[in-house]
Amino acid sequence: MTYDIAALRARFPALAAGIAHFDGPGGTQTPEPVIRAIADALSNPLSNRGRTAPGERNAEAIVTETRQALADLLGAHPGGIVFGRSATQLTYDFSRTLARTWSPGDEVVVTRLDHDANIRPWVQAAEQAGATVRWADFDPATGELTADDIRAVLSERTRVVAVTAASNLIGTRPAVAEITRLVRDAGALSYVDGVHHAAHTLVELERLGADFYVCSPYKFLGPHHGVLAARPELLETLHPDKLLPSTDAVPERFELGTLPYEFLAGTRAAVDFLAALDASATGTRRQRLASSFAALEEHEQVLRTRIDKGLSALDGITVHSRAADRTPTVLLTFEQHSTADAYGFLADRKIHAPAGSFYAVEASRRLGLGDTGGLRIGLAPYNSTEDVDRLLTGLSDFLTPGRG
Structure with a gap:
């Protein structure tokens, strides 16, 4: 499988704005062919x-x-x-x-x-x-x-x-x-x-x-x-x-x-x-989609592991995404800070990880988060390790008194 993240990102005009997008669950950016x-x-x-x-x-x-x-x-x-x-x-x-x-x-x-x-x-x-x-x-x-x-x-x-x-x-x-x-x-x-x-x-x-x-x-x-x-x-x-x-x-x-x-x-x-995410995929469109989604899942798993490891090193965070089988989507809250403040702090640094219940209000309430929800980190095909590192640095700065 061939997943060329640099070549992929070059096909998304919106990424030229320099924003690290972790808002994919709410809607992805649009590639030039679309x-x-x-x-x-x-x-x-x-x-x-x-x-x-x-x-x-x-x-x-x-x-x-x-x-x-x-x-x-x-x-x-x-x-x-x-x-x-x-x-x-x-x-x-x-x-x-x-x-x-x-x-x-x-x-x-x-x-x-x-x-x-x-x-x-x-x-x-x-x-x-x-x-x-x-x-x-x-x-x-x-x-x-x-x-x-x-x-x-x-x-x-x-x-x-x-x-x-x-x-x-x-x-x-x-x-x-x-x-x-x-x-x-x-x-x-x-x-x-x-x-x-x-x-x-x-x-x-x-x-x-x-x-x-x-x-x-x-x-x-x-x-x-x-x-x-x-x-x-x-x-x-x-x-x-x-x-x-x-x-x-x-x-x-x-x-x-x-x-x-x-x-x-x-x-x-x-x-x-999507069928071309794996640059080496061949065959029918369905076959190319199968190869490309396998490559995408592998790419997203690497990034999700990087996020999980980085979050585990930060104090004062509760991660609410715990299911054994889950998408590369993480909901978190902070012991001493509001998620709305974290959202704004990250946005000022061109890192978009929004906060809310995202219309899943029953789930948010069941988790004990009321209608406020949490800060949601979601991956999309164009996310990179650099994006993840920017996010983790931003969260670390947010949680460190006197920094940022």
Whole structure:
């Protein structure tokens, strides 16, 4: 495997500002090929999809090619790729559609570990349908959410289990494949939030076992919109509200209004960029993605180990990311200082590691951090050892009286 971090970083115009970015969990910086793809889409003829005029054909090609690119990224069928404004919007839309089949006494399972975008839409849909919400807890001491935690709240009345594939707050990666097997055996559907997960792990929808998997390209070097992957035959059974003249074909029946073609073009370019992270990778796009994600995980593991070792040498820090399997994401708090102050201190030194609960408010509260959360350090493909060393030096200065 070949992971050339210097060559990779040179393709991100934003890095010229000299900022060490540890804000990847909130959204990554954008590589030049993605920027160019968006500009090219807007610079060429572009109109509503069709097969007659050049602008129509360009729009049609962008949509078709981007569905295939995301199918390659997620190990899914292109006919099961749905585009939306955001992962939150897609989850609200699908929760409302699924809730039409629920009755009083039916149950919906959500977890304390999840981002609120995979909690509140289900809670609100359940309330409107008269269904019962059951909460799966996680262990705040370890950060672990296990299949047993889900099993404890499953019943014959469970209709949907909404669970994260990776916590955006503390990085925990639950055993989703084991969880979805339990859900399937219970006769329920699984809705998996992969927004943080897809940035660090090569997804294979069938192996993961998720009925629905939602993610956001802007978390993996692309532009801002949402993507949902599901089996086309499952989507065929669902009938959302839609305009009378709009197509009822799957997956288009779930895509309300005109798609952001330029953003889709950028997402297609982002998938191709990810497939080239391993400069020596060959084969199909899926095969190149597999090689590149293996190289990315190796790179991120080296940096995460460096961060963990550096943090362990600093006094007055509590690390809340403790799960055995987790993304390169670390949440920490300080015994004598506020995380907001640390955020500002680092930002003044062009080190971006933000503080907050990052919409994972239930997880933050369960950890005993209230709605304040902590300082989150998250890695992205372009982070370097120099970035890490700047971060650790900045934290050391913050914790040393009279320095900085």
